[in-house]
Amino acid sequence: MTDPASWPQESASLAEYGEDCVKQWNNVSLRYRMPLRGFFSKRVKDAAEVEDLTQEVFLHLIRRARGGPIEHVEQYVFQVAANTLRDWGRRRRARNQDAHESFDAEMHQPVTDISPERVLLGKEEIKRVNAVLRGLPERTRDVFVLRALEKKKYAEIAVMMGISVRAIEKHMAKALAQLGSVVDKAGEQD
The missing domain is CATH 1.10.10.10 (Winged helix-like DNA-binding domain superfamily/Winged helix DNA-binding domain)
Structure with a gap:
């Protein structure tokens, strides 16, 4: 089942992505990493944030899978992605992160050589x-x-x-x- 063409195209359970947990997670990662990046890239400008959000979705999926099988993996993945994005936005607003200016050593250099x-x-x-x-x-x-x-x-x-x-x-x-x-x-x- 390592061939992407053999992966489920519609609603499927996690079990349909491989025989064991390792193969399932590798295949789920291969199948959804690029679509998730695309989903986040359209909504978040910073590439590092896109990667962090993508990883957060997979972390959530792994935690959730410990509680039992996941049915309808694709819908679940993108529902988790939407919730992750919403939580990320709330955290940014709560911390007022958009108002912060990143430190630039040249721009913030104190004037020390006043003649x-x-x-x-x-x-x-x-x-x-x-x-x-x-x-x-x-x-x-x-x-x-x-x-x-x-x-x-x-x-x-x-x-x-x-x-x-x-x-x-x-x-x-x-x-x-x-x-x-x-x-x-x-x-x-x-």
Whole structure:
């Protein structure tokens, strides 16, 4: 019964796949491994996961066969596959695995070689921004600080300062324009 052409094509019991357990499991594995991979490949992107799910189905079949013969092997195999896929999906959702980002050493490499020149340029940039903020009219500076640093909404700032939302927007635009000019000048110097 090792010839795939002699294997049952329709519903069959496990016994019809060979004379002893070893031959039965080898033949069942040969018969269903590729169809199971195809089933999982259409639903799971990671090839390693496809192989793991396929193995999980066979593990379940082996455990189940210890309890007695399996009738209608093909239907049973794909019912187990569907349940295995459903359980896999539940585990992924419970662990929020799709939200995880795999570790990439190059991408997650900490920046360790910051040159003294880069540090000096950064300090100078902060001084220029600070000077621009100090040079702004008090109300404009207050609006900028409340919005950019304290993350207040325009409506909240308007209530706090007793002016309209439109006035807040104008003050914020003025502050951003002044800061933008400093950043533009710094970019031209680089």
